[in-house]
Amino acid sequence: MPRLVVISNRVAVPKARGVAGAQGGLAGALNAALKANGGIWFGWSGQETSDFTGSINYVRSADGVTTATIDLEPQDVEEYYNGYANSTLWPLFHYRIDLTKFEREFGKGYERVNERFADSALPLIEKEDQVWVHDYHLLPLAERLRSLGLTNKIGFFLHTPWPPTNLFVSLPYHERLVRAMLHYDLLGFQCDAWLESFLHYCWKELGATVDYQTGEIDLDGKKTIARAYPIGIDYEFFSSKIDTPEADAAQQRLIASTRNRTAMIGVDRLDYSKGLPERLDGISRFFDRHPSRVRDLVYIQIAPPSREDIGSYQDIRATLEQKAGQINGAQSDVDLVPVRYVNRGYSQEELVGFYRASKIGLVTPLRDGMNLVAKEYIAAQDPEDPGVLILSRFAGAAQQMDCGGEGALLINPHSADDLAHNINLALDMPLAERKTRYEKLIATVRDENVQRWTENFIADLSEIAR
Incomplete structure (x- = not known):
């Protein structure tokens, strides 16, 4: 060889x-x-x-x-x-x-x-x-x-x-x-x-x-x-992280902190290609249209910084901080904050736990070569109670993860309306449909490794x- x-x-x-x-x-x-x-x-x-x-x-x-x-x-x-x-x-x-x-x-x-x-x-x-x-x-x-x-x-x-x-x-x-x-x-x-x-x-x-x-x-x-x-992804290696003490502790930590609200998560490097300002606009539109659901949903955005010497990356960080603050200022109450913006990284074991605790995964880049976070999110789900993946149709992963319309919910990341609508669909999706979509997605993630x-x-x- x-x-x-x-x-x-x-x-x-x-x-x-x-x-x-x-x-x-x-x-x-x-x-x-x-x-x-x-x-x-x-x-x-x-x-x-x-x-x-x-x-x-x-x-x-x-x-x-x-x-x-x-x-x-x-x-x-x-x-x-x-x-x-x-x-x-x-x-x-x-x-x-x-x-x-x-x-x-x-x-x-x-x-x-x-x-x-x-x-x-x-x-x-x-x-x-x-x-x-x-x-x-x-x-x-x-x-x-x-x-x-x-x-x-x-x-x-x-x-x-x-x-x-x-x-x-x-x-x-x-x-x-x-x-x-x-x-x-x-x-x-x-x-x-x-x-x-x-x-x-x-x-x-x-x-x-x-x-x-x-x-x-x-x-x-x-x-x-x-x-x-x-x-x-390295499916076997990633799956081996699910039952680790670190992953379990992270999962329980996130579940305990949400206080019976559904957790929705995004994990992205801090980059303008990831569509993060547009994503927050869609979340803001969702809360504006469904004010009563502020108590049903909490969004966790994990965005480790990158390329901090380049001006456009400094700008995106400032924009995200401003938009997250505006949503929280408009929608928070004394006992809840709807958006958690975290500007740091976590270990792979911790991310597995966070993914598993989150019933909606947002992967909405404006353009992306592939995007492995979409595949990691699916790999981390509980087969008996899986979450829903909302995925940009402009990510390379969309070609595999559409699954004939029965996999991820594909959205236009430039449309706040489209994202808000699909967040509502994901929140109300019955368990049977979530499991059907998960089974098609996990087969792709497992086999196309x-x-x-x-x-x-x-x-x-x-x-x-x-």
């Missing part, structure tokens, strides 16, 4: 008692792939250095996952990470052209860091290795590796949406960026919508020959395959002949 070399912006560095950083999402998925295939995970350490040398820091964990990291200069971090990746590509890929910054120096820093990644990663890659690159930080990395003589199979997976062509062409040098991406052998997207947007761009703007059935893109005789690979995601991608990469 070929060894796997994973390359991503950040690396979850192993420690003596496990892996640092996020336990879900990309970190959990890639650790699962590396455990199964062996190899190395390479990326930025998160640390800065005054003078870039390219020297590599190695860490090997007890379960055999080896990480290799490099430090970047402050200018690299500002231009490549805070700049082009998170102030240009991230908002553009989430359809927020109004927040997208087009700065020439950002683009230069992005190219420079991708070259540094290629130079440092090349010596780690052996002849038969398969290389799997991740996310929008490293779109041109394959082209850089090819220019250094690498002939190995290289795959790429995008964890964000891919915007429609009429938005993407606003990016300076957009053709150059996509042509660089076509040096990958296999391109993976979260769902059909993002895949179709990419294929349309290649056909319309590059004049490539595109086979929409197979995903083959032929540009000047060079062929690349593009397909959808919906990412899942992260192991299947990695197996499918790696198998397809293995089959592609260069």
Whole structure:
């Protein structure tokens, strides 16, 4: 079996008692792939250095996952990470052209860091290795590796949406960026919508020959395959958290604090793509329309801060605090507060308990590549008394979790009316219907798990002949 070399912006560095950083999402998925295939995970350490040398820091964990990291200069971090990746590509890929910054120096820093990644990663890659690159930080990395003589199979997976062509062409040098991406052998997207947007761009703007059935893109005789690979959660691992003392304590803590009200929960990184202000507008509309139900429902919004050095993230935090305060000011009584806004993170065990105690889960991003919180919420439910998932139709997860109209309640996150209406439906939904919806959703979450995601991608990469 070929060894796997994973390359991503950040690396979850192993420690003596496990892996640092996020336990879900990309970190959990890639650790699962590396455990199964062996190899190395390479990326930025998160640390800065005054003078870039390219020297590599190695860490090997007890379960055999080896990480290799490099430090970047402050200018690299500002231009490549805070700049082009998170102030240009991230908002553009989430359809927020109004927040997208087009700065020439950002683009230069992005190219420079991708070259540094290629130079440092090349010596780690052996002849038969398969290389799997991740996310929008490293779109041109394959082209850089090819220019250094690498002939190995290289795959790429995008964890964000891919915007429609009429938005993407606003990016300076957009053709150059996509042509660089076509040096990958296999391109993976979260769902059909993002895949179709990419294929349309290649056909319309590059004049490539595109086979929409197979995903083959032929540009000047060079062929690349593009397909959808919906990412899942590590279902068995996540389920094992349900019966832990920490999860049980968190569940009982939340139930006790609600005082016979139904708990409704949202867990989102503090980001403008998550639709949090719009979500609070929908909750406010619900309470305005159903004032008597203030005593039936309490909403808990957990929103850990992120990217606090970027101005737009500071703005979203201030907006949320203001909107939560307005709802509570209008709807609170001496013995209740309808909205609890919590600006901190919790352990995975605690989140499992909170999910299980909440009979409505709100996952309403304006755009999202997939959104694993939707899947975690379902995995945490009690099969005998499951909650209802309200899900944005603009999340990648909606394609799987609609279940023919019998799974999640799909909503337009821009519509306060739509959200308010569906909160009311969820509150009054009979147990029999909740169980029917849950059974369809849990089958999807259980079967379309992260192991299947990695197996499918790696198998397809293995089959592609260069």
